[in-house]
Amino acid sequence: MALNSFQTSGNSPGDRDARCHVGLLGFGTVGAVLARRLTGADPVPPLVLTHIYDRRARDKRARESAPLNNLTWVEHFDDLLASDTDVIVEALSAGEPAVDYVRAALLAGKSVVTASRQVMAHHGPALLTLAERQGRQLRYEAAAGGAMPIVRALGDGLAGDRVLKIDAILNGTTNAVLTRMESDGCTMEEAIADACARGYAEADPSIDLDGTDAAAKLSILCALAFGLRVRPDAIDTRSSKGVSIDDLRRARLRGGVIRQVAHAAFARPKGVLTAWVAPIFVPDASPLARAYGPQNAAVVTCQHAGEMSMAGQGAGGDAIAVAMIADLRAIARDRAAIVPAPVLVEPHEINGFSEQTFAEAV
Ligand SMILES: NC(=O)c1ccc[n+]([C@@H]2O[C@H](COP(=O)([O-])OP(=O)(O)OC[C@H]3O[C@@H](n4cnc5c(N)ncnc54)[C@H](OP(=O)(O)O)[C@@H]3O)[C@@H](O)[C@H]2O)c1
Incomplete structure (x- = not known):
């Protein structure tokens, strides 16, 4: 396979080949913020955005001013593939055939960054294997925890430990809805409308509230933390749609809050995974109770280092x-790095939500 120009020559400052030419797929909520960051007053060398692909590229370009409208905008994906971009950022709407674009980009010798949990949860292992075979990289930090760097934490930072358990808030939209109801006493419908207006919610927020979105993210984390291949639909999900203001008030009286929690615990000797997503009571003392608005949060319990927690914005263009x-x-930074694809195994058994695991969870 021919190396693209990014990888063929020197790295001296200002040299074309020291720069990393980026092509963007999708100029929506996330893509537009990313494009503005890369072309704005505070650029991010060596990244240089050169191409934008969008199905309405012509209209969108016309609305932009320099330097964005001076870039090359294309309405055909093949034009992006044929460009001299080194990395393609995939930021298409959820549910679009993004996986086909990611696969095609890797086959064309590009590295890829994706924000799609659907792509990574359903096709991650195969795509990471393809990336390794192509000598390219596929990175997906935004796909699991938004700006909360849990992919890095599980893949690198905690690689010297054994992860036993993850409890996390992985859906910023649902968290924004529940905490808005909690603070303002508004209805769920009003809180959803507010989340949509702020750009946190997807076109169809039901996949956020019913736990499908968090289950996809949890399956990505199960691969990183436990080396397990877990289909998102094998994870027991309970909807948050039925949570009422009365439920939130009762939780307050008990000294806590209600949060949509994604839980995964792996009993290694038996090969038994317990995994679920559900709206549950979380005591005020838990770091998860302190996640407000579109924040994500996670508590990871490890065999040697014990418990660690993190939090960060889980939704919104800026965070992603x-x-x-x-x-x-x-x-x-490391253009020639070959990132080995993970070797995943199936758990022997997957347990869902139960009162017992619930009591042990948070
Ligand atoms: N927004 C968030 O808070 C958030 C949080 C975490 C992860 N993400 C992930 O980030 C990614 C992007 O999300 P987003 O909120 O930016 O989505 P979005 O606002 O819907 O933007 C997607 C953009 O891609 C364009 N597009 C969609 N399908 C296309 C196709 N087949 N060909 C060409 N262009 C296409 C859309 O064009 P139109 O304008 O014509 O629709 C739109 O401009 C998704 O994977 C999402 O799950 C988003």
Whole structure:
């Protein structure tokens, strides 16, 4: 396979080949913020955005001013593939055939950064294997925890430990809805409308509230933390749609809150995974109770280092762009890195939600 120009020559400052040419797929909530960050007053060398692909590229370009409208905008994906971009950022709407674009980009010799949990949850292992075979990188920090760097934490930072358990808030939209109801006493419908207006919610927020979105993210984390291949639909999900203001008030009287929690615990000797997503009572003392608005949070329990927690914005263009730029910088920093694809096994058994695991969870 021919090396693209990014990888063929020197790295002296200002040299074309020291720069990392980026092509963007999708100029929507996330893509537009990312494009503005890369072309704005505070650029991120060596990243240089050169191409934008969008199905309404012509209209969108016309609305932009320099330097964005001076870039090359294309309405055909093949034009992006044929460009001299080194990395393609995939930021298409959820549910679009993004996996086909990611696969085609890797086959064309590009590295890829994606924000799509659907792509990674359903096709991650195969795509990571393809990336390794192609000598390219596929990075996906934004796909699991937004700006909360849990993919890095599980893949690198905690690689010296054994993860036993993850309890996390992985859906910023649902968290924004529940905490809005909690603070303002508004109805769920009003809280959903507010989340949509702020750009946190997907076109169809039901996949957020019913737990499908968090289950996809949890399956990505199960691969990283436990080396397990877990289909998102094998994870027991309970909807948050039925949570009422009365439920939130009762939780307050008990000294806690209600949060949509994604839980995974792996009993290694038996090969038994317990995994679920459900709206549950979380005591005030838990770090998860302190996640407000579109924040994500996680408590990871490890065999040797014990418990660690983290939190960060889980939704919104600014937050997702941060995670994607971190991935772009990682690729640009070590261009020739071959990232080995994970070797995953199936759990022997997957247990869902039960009162007992619930009591042990948070
Ligand atoms: N927004 C968030 O808070 C958030 C949080 C975490 C992860 N993400 C992930 O980030 C990714 C992007 O999300 P987003 O909120 O930016 O989505 P979005 O606002 O819907 O933007 C997607 C953009 O891609 C364009 N597009 C969609 N399908 C296309 C196709 N087949 N060909 C060409 N262009 C296409 C859309 O064009 P139109 O304008 O014509 O629709 C739109 O401009 C998704 O994977 C999402 O799950 C988003």
